Amino acid sequence: MSKVLSSDSSEKNDGVAAVDRALVIATSLANSGSALTLTELSLRTGMYKSTLLRLLSSLEKAGLVVHRNDKRYALGPLAFVFGRAFEQTNGLQDAIHPQLVWLVNQGTESPSFHVRNDDEHRLCLMRIDSNHSTLDRIRPGDLLPIDRGAAGKVLTSFGQGLPAKTLNAQDLLFTSFGERDPLCGAIAAPVFGPSASLVGALSVSGPLERFSELAVSRMKSLMLKAAQEATQNLGGKWPLVG
Template identity: 65%
Template structure:
């Protein structure tokens, strides 16, 4: 990423550059799943250290970032409050976690819940690993492409029109985002047909046989419908259809 001087001017339609950069820092800390030094932050964000120090000072005052005694930076208590408020506002954990557990208990691949995270990415909000000995490498908090994989394409398909979208209820992918992994995903809707996110089952590609995909798709749709109704949404009436994508 090219390094440019700090620009705090307002750009019509695009927001404030300083705010965008501050959020880039917070996002980098969230995705790192670890504390970072100033040099590490400069490397992952592409910003000058002098720019980072000014923005970090503001983030520290807000409690979104803390500067530890070992000179490393980490997310602060305000980040926890944001996350808790988000969860409480939508009631997602209470509506989603039970169906993720139900899926894994019924022998599926690892179950996740993904939400849109910017224009080009999605965020794994919840994750429960399967009982299989080998797993795909996705964790809560991971940011993945929005245009690749079953979960991303399902989010894109239902993002604008929600439950009224004439699209398949199950999206599948085989080696698309990761050449060694397969996935299946189904949307979850809230009140007024709003897309809340997608349930995703993912794991090693060799376990995504035709029979396994058919079985998991049925379980996935049942789970997505259950989650939708528990979160105040109405499940679409169309028949089960699969959107298949191979690398």
């Protein structure tokens, strides 16, 4: 005999589905890079316009979405509040940003900091351009594939946290040459938090032509220093390096 859901269970399921759809809308707006029309949102989310209008109305009231005068939808001020709260709660800005500045001052390629977004993507949280005239194109908020690039290798390799065994310096450094972008190279190292949990990946990236053997060796040394300092700033324990 099939089980009939109670009205309470049905309402809970409807509520969860509505939250899931609202998050899909907010994520679509965040990833678009520009405001979207209702038609564009419908194509991106796969939702009917009637469903979108109902959910957008609730998101507007909360301040997570704004409906502009040009009839397009964009993220609202609540998204900024969430972003600031994330930074303050995790202490990332104070712990990571000084290391990005330090790396630039040492003459490295452009440094950035990445975290896992989902099983397929990593998210660039911070980025500072290097002092070089030609740069790669990465900006805070960019979603990048987690299965390609030096930072992606860090996030997948240390996803379960820091292993108990003693590591060599090379175990903490990852490189990529032309993987995500055929014209770009990158070097990345992990940043750990309390309880040896992985916080994210610190990386430097730029045109592949500037990743000579000498430059890579120098930047690897600088990356280890920056990642260790960031880890200690977050109250994490840097691994023993054999």
